[in-house]
Amino acid sequence: MGQTIVEKILSVKSGRTCSAGELVVSDLDLMMGHDFNAAMTIQVFEELGARKVAYPEKTFFVFDHAVPAPNENYARIQQKVERFIKVQGVGFYPPGEGICHQLFPEKGHVKPGDVVIGTDSHTCTYGALNAFTTGIGSTDLAVALMSGKLWFKVPETIRVNFIGKLPKGVYSKDLILYAAKKLTVDGALYKCIEFGGPVIAALSLEERMTLTNMSVELGAKAGIMEADEKTITWLKERIDGDITPVFPDADAVYEAVYNFDVSELLPQIACPHAVDNVCDISDAAGTPVHSAFIGSCSNGRIADLRAAAKILEGKRVPKHIRLYIIPASREICLNAIEEGLVSIFLNAGAILEPPCCGPCGGICGGIPADDENMISTATRNFKGRAGNSKSNVYLASPAVVAASALTGVITDPMEGRNTR
């Protein structure tokens, strides 16, 4: 019987041929903890009686949610985690380096066939690199730090193919919001989504990551993609050694296959307070917005910043609108400076913040006031997600967020496009 990508990866890493529904204990190639969840991991690690991290070279801690520390509690949490990092000799990305989900692909820590865990639900991002990567909690990470292994139930796989040609001004964010609308927030619960089709092939690696990143918003355990020439070229700039792509078998068993023709897709908007509460932009246009956020592990990459800069260049955000722009990593920030994007943002009246999660974490970096609407490229729009349960978050692509920041209402940057 043929295998899906995830069945193949978990077969290799668990040392026995497995298929969906089975429980396996898998070796791990990378283990990640961040901020508060890292602090809880350390607490559990100590309660377990563990002394030494089994594979410090495969272990990384990152501070990204509350950066720089906005109050003394966060400062203490970072202090506790940093002490552990020093004692254990594990990898560390300090505040300001960026968001974990940008850093691990960018720094070459993930390759095809890897199994990766992290204490953040959006750890599924690196599936765009043909790896099985998934979010877990603090106790699971503590156990993994002890042993270098973790148990998994091999997930069923749903294949989602995007076919046709993506229209101008429509982006990977629109694809995943559209998929969320079609599959709903639990449509892929406990499962893996394998993304494919010509539309994915035409996207850059950075754009693909927006799709795998938000797989968890459809309930998925992981999002994954095949590795193509683009993937290999992208990886070779970042890692040494062999790269062995993992492909699904032609007779792989999928729980479901969706073929979405997106040739006429319009920009999509996820309205409050659910990621699957999605409509075409024509149905949300004109809704007032008070703040706008471009960034996060979903859309804080250079392609996202370029798309926003194109719209903001030479323009000025009105004084009553706050526009927060946060590059997802130091490298992206440097590139944005070199390309002149940062000047465009600052001249447009944007607030530029250091690489971090920003308002998507709901702790710092631009929390909305009561009854305010924020339009955002963040990962989710749950009630209270941006730090105030009396505010509303609308999700959209960086281009739509930039255009809406300029007008103060949800705006299609290509107004006048042929809408159905």
Next chain:
Amino acid sequence: MRGFAHCYGDDINTDYIIAGKYRSICLDMKEMAVHVMEDLDPEFIKKVKPGDIIVAGKNFGCGSSREYAPKVIMEAGISLIIAPSFGRIFYRNSINSGLPLIECNTEGFHSGDELVVDLLEGNLQNLTQKTRVQFKKIPSFMMTIIQAGGMIGYIQKYGSIDVERIC
């Protein structure tokens, strides 16, 4: 197990359970418990009695990986959650914390119903509605973790996650 039901709808996410803005106090469960479910049901923490049961719609606990979501529910006194399905990270975090979860249809339950649950037999009695439901038993590997009081107790007892025991 015996307790009174507190009923909620579908897709109750981790921000409803405990808002991300409280993360700075995540190592202090008592302080966090004051805010559990506050955006969904501000009276929750006042109403819950030790041993009570959350009965919810599908996809309970979807969203974040925050392990303090099940931990803060336990701190409030909840002994069990019943829902047709759960967010998968929340599911793992609950088992690891020693909080049992039952997957079954929850239509027809009302807040205040008195429930009696036998986890090992897989049956649930609603004494108030006079109904009885058979549910799929918690897989034995996970039941062993719950019986050990969570993953810490399990590792202390068995030393490691035994491949033979789960596969």
